[in-house]
Amino acid sequence: xxxxxxxxxxxxxxxxxxxxxxxxxxxxxxxxxxxxxxxxxxxxxxxxxxxxxxxxxxxxxxxxxxxxxxxxxxxxxxxxxxxxxxxxxxxxxxxxxxxxxxxxxxxxxxxxxxxxxxxxxxxxxxxxxxxxxxxxxxxxxxxxxxxxxxxxxxxxxxxxxxxxxxxxxxxxxxxxxxxxxxxxxxxxxxxxxxxxxxxxxxxxxxxxxxxxxxxxxxxxxxxxxxxxxxxxxxxxxxxxxxxxxxxxxxxxxxxxxxxxxxxxxxxxxxxxxxxxxxxxxxxxxxxx
Amino acid sequence: xxxxxxxxxxxxxxxxxxxxxxxxxxxxxxxxxxxxxxxxxxxxxxxxxxxxxxxxxxxxxxxxxxxxxxxxxxxxxxxxxxxxxxxxxxxxxxxxxxxxxxxxxxxxxxxxxxxxxxxxxxxxxxxxxxxxxxxxxxxxxxxxxxxxxxxxxxxxxxxxxxxxxxxxxxxxxxxxxxxxxxxxxxxxxxxxxxxxxxxxxxxxxxxxxxxxxxxxxxxxxxxxxxxxxxxxxxxxxxxxxxxxxxxxxxxxxxxxxxxxxxxxxxxxxxxxxxxxxxxxxxxxxxxxxxxxxxxxxxxxxxxxxxxxxxxxxxxxxxxxxxxxxxxxxxxxxxxxxxxxxxxxxxxxxxxxxxxxxxxxxxxxxxxxx
Numbered sequence: 001x002x003x004x005x006x007x008x009x010x011x012x013x014x015x016x017x018x019x020x021x022x023x024x025x026x027x028x029x030x031x032x033x034x035x036x037x038x039x040x041x042x043x044x045x046x047x048x049x050x051x052x053x054x055x056x057x058x059x060x061x062x063x064x065x066x067x068x069x070x071x072x073x074x075x076x077x078x079x080x081x082x083x084x085x086x087x088x089x090x091x092x093x094x095x096x097x098x099x100x101x102x103x104x105x106x107x108x109x110x111x112x113x114x115x116x117x118x119x120x121x122x123x124x125x126x127x128x129x130x131x132x133x134x135x136x137x138x139x140x141x142x143x144x145x146x147x148x149x150x151x152x153x154x155x156x157x158x159x160x161x162x163x164x165x166x167x168x169x170x171x172x173x174x175x176x177x178x179x180x181x182x183x184x185x186x187x188x189x190x191x192x193x194x195x196x197x198x199x200x201x202x203x204x205x206x207x208x209x210x211x212x213x214x215x216x217x218x219x220x221x222x223x224x225x226x227x228x229x230x231x232x233x234x235x236x237x238x239x240x241x242x243x244x245x246x247x248x249x250x251x252x253x254x255x256x257x258x259x260x261x262x263x264x265x266x267x268x269x270x271x272x273x274x275x276x277x278x279x280x281x282x283x284x285x286x287x288x
Numbered sequence: 289x290x291x292x293x294x295x296x297x298x299x300x301x302x303x304x305x306x307x308x309x310x311x312x313x314x315x316x317x318x319x320x321x322x323x324x325x326x327x328x329x330x331x332x333x334x335x336x337x338x339x340x341x342x343x344x345x346x347x348x349x350x351x352x353x354x355x356x357x358x359x360x361x362x363x364x365x366x367x368x369x370x371x372x373x374x375x376x377x378x379x380x381x382x383x384x385x386x387x388x389x390x391x392x393x394x395x396x397x398x399x400x401x402x403x404x405x406x407x408x409x410x411x412x413x414x415x416x417x418x419x420x421x422x423x424x425x426x427x428x429x430x431x432x433x434x435x436x437x438x439x440x441x442x443x444x445x446x447x448x449x450x451x452x453x454x455x456x457x458x459x460x461x462x463x464x465x466x467x468x469x470x471x472x473x474x475x476x477x478x479x480x481x482x483x484x485x486x487x488x489x490x491x492x493x494x495x496x497x498x499x500x501x502x503x504x505x506x507x508x509x510x511x512x513x514x515x516x517x518x519x520x521x522x523x524x525x526x527x528x529x530x531x532x533x534x535x536x537x538x539x540x541x542x543x544x545x546x547x548x549x550x551x552x553x554x555x556x557x558x559x560x561x562x563x564x565x566x567x568x569x570x571x572x573x574x575x576x577x578x579x580x581x582x583x584x585x586x587x588x589x590x591x592x593x594x595x596x597x598x599x600x601x602x603x604x605x606x607x608x609x610x611x612x613x614x615x616x617x618x619x620x621x622x623x624x625x626x627x628x629x630x631x632x633x634x635x636x637x638x639x640x641x642x643x644x645x646x647x648x649x650x651x652x653x654x655x656x657x
Contacts, residue, residue, distance in 0.1 A: 045641055046403045047374070048381050065653050072656070131532035150470060153517040235517015236476045239656040250374045251478055252648035 038259035047253040057260035073241040077223035084170040092174035153235030161233040170215040177211025340580040343387040350600035380405040388581040395639040398429040406570040413582035416589035424606035436568035438606035442540035444563040451552035460488040471534040476518035478651040496643040508654040544602040555623040564634035
């Protein structure tokens, strides 16, 4: 692409960006605006929607029942993110610094679960954790328990399923961040007399923060929108915002309220993430 | 209100159903008509092209149902699936679906007729309509069968382990019995589960009185700690079969499938009332092959075809002429052939209009209690 760099940019790059711009505009932005428009509409009793300006859908959210569900959703999502971080960080650390020639193979293993659908994997847990499932039969065979334990259709099973499903989204960005880490910095810190503990908290961890932030966001957002796992592993005994939204569209025929909930969830998520990035991000990064 | 995946066998189809729900939510939001089934033209007054697009519940035709129609008429059938009545309604309301025959449940027929998304049937083109039994004609959702003819019907009751807990009375009380704690499941279906509480209290499944609904809510909140969960009928069936559940609130077809596999189980249609539901064949407005659609409906209502259909689905046939051809093994299962006095106490779920959202809110409240 000879000639001036500036001209190459405008033609070549614009050409490359056009497909993705059209794609995102048509299949992401337009539906999003549609949801926004719907959220101010009025639902017909038999479904369908009349557009207009009806803030009532947003006021409906201030029902203690719905506020509690939204609060619970954020609590579960935050807990899931913390658990994924607590489990994922040591693993990513191990793969990067101790994996040696197994490194690529280990990263590949982290990605293996993506080869099958989430739904199939959730069903596998139903089989494993059921009353006559593998887990209970093993426990009984080993004489640890006499009777089948209730392992499934509990809030704990939901959390377990979520950690299982979202862990790779935490490990991969952490791996990417740690992989770039220059081990000479560690050596320098230790040469200067820092203990291993100090080296980790003052040098390694702060430098891996971009990975921590990326991983947390990648886990937190889909967790807050989760609706399949509470149904399949929780026996629908736990309601999350995702379930509530799904019900408005597919059961209550209240698209306007469902859209308002979706918009609200998106705004709350955006707020939570900005708060998180500001707090964790600049604070700690600046302290290096 | 989603009689989800009524008869799909096994977990895989169930999973596909859930994926379908997720997928359809998106397509509803994007207002994308399903183009996969849109024929090229054909509505031009001349003879119709030899095609028919059927939109149905998963696993809801016998292996022979469609091939025998194709052989007889030369019309090629394409089948797509939905997993809830609301899903179906949303698709039709978005317009341009290209479907010729759909199979909505009772209350949904009334809603679709009111929202003008289905057309009146031309009975002169459906001579087999005479085969429909009297009890299955002129139900409240379509009093003169102007828009619909019945496809299959069934009840909603309790599948339980008779060997473990003995013969049950015809009552909803066992579903509230603390001695079965953790071994009971209710349907993950707003109308059916609120309905069970309303029946237990002696009210109608179509109650809109706030006090009655509040009482039903209290019953369900009291019941929740005893439950293993709120499951689809197809989920409860294997759990009762393998002993994880002692009692499951299920649709009759799932109960009969379980009963045919295991003699220790039994199915009861409780007093004072229980639900009787019907799925119906309708033709959407704007169907491109209405002639073929009438032929298909006529085909289903043929005695032999109807019998083969029910012998496969394990649901009941509304086809009086098909009744004698139903498998003896199926007829012998308890609750398949209902005595008059049981049949008379069954109620039909009707649309509750404005109260629909109150029902939904109550079920959400129960589930998050």
